[in-house]
Amino acid sequence: MKIDSFVSVIIASENNPFDYAKLKELAENLSETYADYEILIVNSGPFIASNKKFDNEISHLLANVPAIRYIQMGNSSSLDQLFSIGLENAIGDFIILFNINHDPISAIDELVKLSKSGYDVVVGTTKPSNTMAYSVISSLARRILHKIDYYLPKNSTTLRCLSRRAVNSVTSTGKFYHQLFMRIQKTGYPFTTYSYERTGEVKNKDIFIGFNEFIKLLVFNSFRPLRCMSVLGFIGSVCSFAFAIYSLVSHMVRGHVVEGWTTTILFMSFLFMVQFIMLAFFGEYIARLLRERNNTADYAVVFEKNSSIMLDADRVNVLEQSFNDKKNLVQTGRDR
Template identity: 50%
Template structure:
């Protein structure tokens, strides 16, 4: 028996290829077999001038029902792309799905887990990772925990949110560099969903990519790193004062200043390193202030295309029962 819950699956892609069409067919077959109402929302970022006016997506919209294409005007951050999909999805449950790495079957599993009482379901990969990257990722996790960002170990981009969790995310300000942080801070119950991605090579486990994300999350979601840099600067200044006193004492007692030349150069190098680290963070925070002061919208939609068939024509908005038979503990839909 099909579930009466409305499920939205959001995809982030810029390319319309045969592989995408094949994946859309698989998603459609899964949703059609398990749910009465559903939609597949494709969010494509710009720039719009590089988007072909006639593409294979038009044929896909004619062949596969319940597909929506949302074309953004500019090349925005992936956080904003996912946020645009979340804001425009109309389902009781919204699944953020990576068509390159996530298996289609995980959609149904994530929705069922969400119905069991967890408003936010986070995907976790069970693939093995290199030891070096594992160590760096654990270190990054400890740092993010210090700024109150708690993410499961080996988490992926897969998310499933109930409607009330979606509303909590979309009603709380700007999305830029804060999307996953806002999801984690909705206050609703969160559960992990362990699964095996399709292709290990497609998983973004680059050390450079991870470091960039770490700095972005730290700077744009908390002011604690700024305090850490202040502490480093204070310690550096105090160390410089002690070394200056030491140099004066040595000069008064021994008089051979040349003997401390190597130590002086080394210490000056350390101080300059601290200063440049602090300046880098200050520059990032200035960028954050400028971004927060901007009056521009996070994104703009150029156009929206839909499938030729979007809803079941035989279904009317009349229900024979006031409550649903299937369990739904997140109070999404009519089972309240």
């Protein structure tokens, strides 16, 4: 007997070719397990209307794989934003953030079972395949990020399972497309981890990309770095004042002073370094404020298309009984 839960699987695509075999396998697996499901593909822009090959690929996909909802973005979007758009448009009781290239299809059923047992958020984790240098730097960065309440599980991936109330909480709290996975973790609902092995060839993370993500996590999720820069600037100003007093006293006591030129240059260089670090952080926060005060839409959808294959033409939107024998501790809309 199929499980009476509506499952939405969100796939974020950054203009990559569609893996028809994997998508068809995914649809068949969901059809065998769940009474209702959908596969929501959100593709990044920019969309070029004259690209007939791409249009034919979409038509072939929708004609051969059932339960597909395809959303084409008009502008280039980050992975966080693509998943966020999927969360806004998904209608399932349980929503899976899925990487079609690296996440196993068998994990979906396990994620839903864990969520039903009382966890509104299930986070996928896997064994790292990073270089030694990246692992050392990542460990140091995590210690710093813990100071701003960054508590994502170690070695977490983009694989997630969210209950309906967790999705509602994420989409109703501010600019949720900024560091989506951090906002998911801060919903306050119970969460657990799910360990699995990734499929396909996984590239090692680049140190420079990791550093960029580290800065974004600091800036977009806490005001503590700004306060640290303010404290650093205050300490620098105190040191500068003390050095000025020292120079004045030395001149009055010793008269002609030649020594200390190197020290002065080094100290001035240090102060300039502090000032430029502060300016860099101020620039990041000003950019954040400008983006949040922008009145334009968060994203633009070019079009949305659906599969031409029906799941079950005879199925009606009526439950056979008014209660469900199977417990669902996260209380989705059907069994409150």
